[in-house]
Amino acid sequence: MNASNETAASGPADTPTVPIHLRPARPADVPALVPLLMRLKRLNEEFDPLLKVRDDAERQADEVLRAQLSDPKAVILAAEGVGADKDKVVGFVRALVRERPFYTPEWEGVIVDIYLLPLYRRRGVGEYLLRETSAALKAKGAGVVTAEFPAQNEIASRFYAKRGFRPIQLLHARSL
């Protein structure tokens, strides 16, 4: 993890002042991260029945987060509030570096989860999270950053399109 991720988000002129403090997540954050991750998965459930959340998803979230916190191929950042929300985790990012055996760039940083509590949205925080996550993924060797989200999530689609992302692969599904 790049040391710059430790700095509060109030940087030079081109960085909008955002009301959060972004830092790498720690095992002690897991109880606060699980409910946020669950909110994101429940939102995803809204978009497609094949994204129905499992009954044991909370336990899974706990286990996955704990395992990935010590995985050098994972980037998990916690966003803390400031002021009255100081020390409260108000959002997080989970991203994984995956190998692409047949394409270049050969390492891809995939943003699998990005979630902010509603009162922290539309204030430049998402953009800041994306930028910092991209930097962290690049530091781990990724030559391309991708984002996974439900096909029907137009809000996410617009968010990434505005920031230069385009669809490169589609994931089509049907029940068996």
Add this chain to the structure above:
Amino acid sequence: MAESSPAPVVEGRPARRTPRARRSAAAASEGKTAALGRRAVALSRFYSGKIETVPKVPVRSLRDFALWYTPGVAEVSRAIQSDPERSFDLTGRWNTIAIVTDGSRVLGLGDIGPRAALPVMEGKALLFKWLGGVDAVPLPIHAATPEAFVATVEAIAPAFGGINLEDIASPKCFGILEELQRRLPIPVWHDDQLGTAASTIAGVLNALELTHRSVREIRTVLLGAGAANLVTARLLLALGHDPHRLSVVDQRGVLDAERDDVDELMVRNPWKYRIALQTDGGGRTGDFAHAVAGADVLLAASTPDPTTIRPEHVRSMAPSPIVFALANPVPEIWPAVATAAGAAIVATGRSDFPNQVNNSLIFPSVFRGVLDARARSIPDEIVLAAARELALHAHDQGLSTTHLLPTMEEVAVFPHVAAAVGEAAVRLGIARRPLSREEYYARARQLMDRSGRLVRALARARLTPPMPSAKALPERNEG
């Protein structure tokens, strides 16, 4: 005001009689509604519809059609072709609106579809003409999606000076209204959002005056998060209400920014999501009982069940609480029960109780005003101008806890509200035809009076048959 309120009584009787009083009032109301329904079906068959088109020019012989129709009319068309704005001068467009619905939420009937919505839209057109002097065309349309609905209304807009959306389900009504307001160069209004909210706001303004409160200081709870209450919340915020003292409550409790379903709302109902973020629960979380404790004002537009609001809810409010129970046909709490529990002011949606919050007090005048101004749109400032004028009129007629708003009999209020709307349109720079307030008033008064004269003249001439008595018009074969 738990300490100071007397033991609950209903119309002077002990509280234990309340359930019976409640039941008999409900039963009487149901019986009356059923009788009115049977009579309405019989009369609808007798008259076969409620409105028709009537010429507004002399026709002495067929020769006059060389002017009203071809060849003369071609020059009129050319004039409009070279200046589209002239369609407001040279045709009836200036005074014609469409009442458009998809029939997805008609009265208390639910999604009954466009055909079954037609009698309701005809009734609304009659009200528009009778109260506002507005030529309204009932136009229920079949549209499979909100996008198709919007495209259809956009396609018919060239014939109209305004669009009245009616009886469209929430939340799609919000998106449809926003999109049509964005696309069309004429006022687009959704009565279930704006009309109801404007008359509610008028009542609230006067209730606050009567109880010596300011909108900037009050704590308000809105029970129900449908079309009317979400707009009422928006208008209260526009009037300076502190968002952190405004709690919107729905079936799942207080709507706050971290409620479990808030992300689902972002996708399914962004208007409710927006209010959740703006108010963040008004400083409360949890259920209705928790939200209403200590509130000054309770505005309910929720479930037609008189036990929705309990006497203990009213007793838990701040001293001299204001309670609006606006569900129809049955309010969320019977007015006598609310008063017995300490409510200082009670309003409902019904005409058989004092203080009826009624969108019919608003929409005829608002359209009269925007049509006379030939307004390009209908922003919230116009809605608030109408609400303020309505409140002011009740004030001038003598404000009291049982006279919070003008009644439908106080027809003098209508041209005043129209004039206030016209004046607001000029102030906002959206009037195609700016006039003085006095001119708008005179014009509104003249056009509104003319409707009455027209209806009476048609009756005198027996062109409208007299209303047959119930005996002369048997009801039993109808339905």
